[in-house]
Amino acid sequence: MSEPHRFDHPALQSLDGFRVAIDPSAERADIVLDRPPYNVVSMAARDQLRLVFEALDADARVRVIVLSGAGAHFSSGGDIKGFLEASPEHVSKLAWNVAAPARCEKPVIAMNRGYCFGVGFELSLACDFRLASETTLYSLPEQKLGQIPGSGGSARLQKIVGVTRTKDIVMRSKRISGSQALDWGIATECHPDDALEAAVAALVDELRSFSPLAQRTAKKLLNDSDDALLSTAIELEGLNYSRLRMSDDFREGVEAFHAKRRPTFKGV
Template identity: 30%
Template sequence: MAYETILVDIADGIATVTLNRPEVLNALNGQVFNELGDVALELGADPSVQAVIITGGDKVFAAGADIKQMANLSAVDAAIGGRPSHRAFSLIETIPKPVIASIAGFALGGGCELTLVCDVRIAADSAQFGLPEIKLGILPGAGGTQRLPRLIGAGKAKELIFSGDFINADEALRVGLVNKVVPADQLREETLKMAKRFAARGAVALRLAKSAIDEGLRMDLEAGIQYEHKCFSLLFATVDQKEGMRAFIEKRPPDFKGQ
């Protein structure tokens, strides 16, 4: 599928999706959200893709929503206009493969919310994060008030959302917003290294591990444990489980088939 606001590259089982609106600091609008949702469906169904990277490039991740597009919306318009972002973020969040956000420069507003729907976040030391919507008289409307507290805790999330202030990469690492911070000139290399490490694992086990974590977080502990056990048991019907354990016993690297 052809896209206008994003670039898609697939190589060696790794799909890289790059936001491509540099003239507006990768500001997110309806078209971007529609294309992100479509590419999430495409990559999720592509058996050649084992992991996905989402990035804005070397200078900026995404500096939020396109405020000019939002300024004169009515309440009804805002309700309707929010649907593409909710669709896109839900589809990215449920890609049945590891999704890594590779973040340089600003990740603000909707850009910060986009990082939250990824499984893992790796940031350049140049990165800055923030949800500044409160300074515009609104609140984060693409899942930020729900996903951020689940990731870093309610108290810190409320501080960031109530103030609208930015935090740098080191603070983001300290509070658990990102998994790793690297020098800016190493961001691409380190992100690709992480993606390849994930992609080398068994695809079926990865899919079910992600499902066990994400679905389990929506359940009480006992229900989550039961769901995990179901996922665990199902893996013993796979080719990869047999290969993985045989390779361990034979002291050799496994040759996973994704089956």
């Protein structure tokens, strides 16, 4: 069963608009945006979310992290007033904080439903998997404020869907449904709303069945080689493959395959 989690870090003694729970039996941590009704993400929450991802990354009880929103919506975006009040130095760190799911070595799943706007969309794009509900609407609406996405949204989106579709979404503040996001490769899966939690739980269990070492290696390799030349990416893949060949997990995987049994991976 999931239990509310408290952190030792002084800056995390009072979480601003979100909560964290850990279920050791499922090796799962849940970060739930929880500021009804639309789960607006404050400037302070961005700093705290980065620290939380770093803490959960170091927590041996956690294999997979799930980022979600309480209620009918993931998040309608950031605290608009906060942008005018924040210092230039603080604003310069926004993209670094929002990229915390990507830097985290463990798999991170975004569970999206309802509004997934602005920084809510940017946080989801920084995750490894985006499981959407049929109620999901993705949007980067900053043009309506005379602004552009500032935390990696347009850059990450362009990597996924290309410049033509990214211009369509960003320059028109266009809303993309969960089913369309699946067609365009933005969402990993799209499910009826009442089936979303079960789909996320199934993915958590699937990811737990693999070697933690191989998962960390695959995530870092894919992130690091995303903008590399093909020859460089192949070279990096080969180097990481060679390193994993020496791991206990790989030996266990091979032995389990030949013995026709389930492997027991230990992450070494």
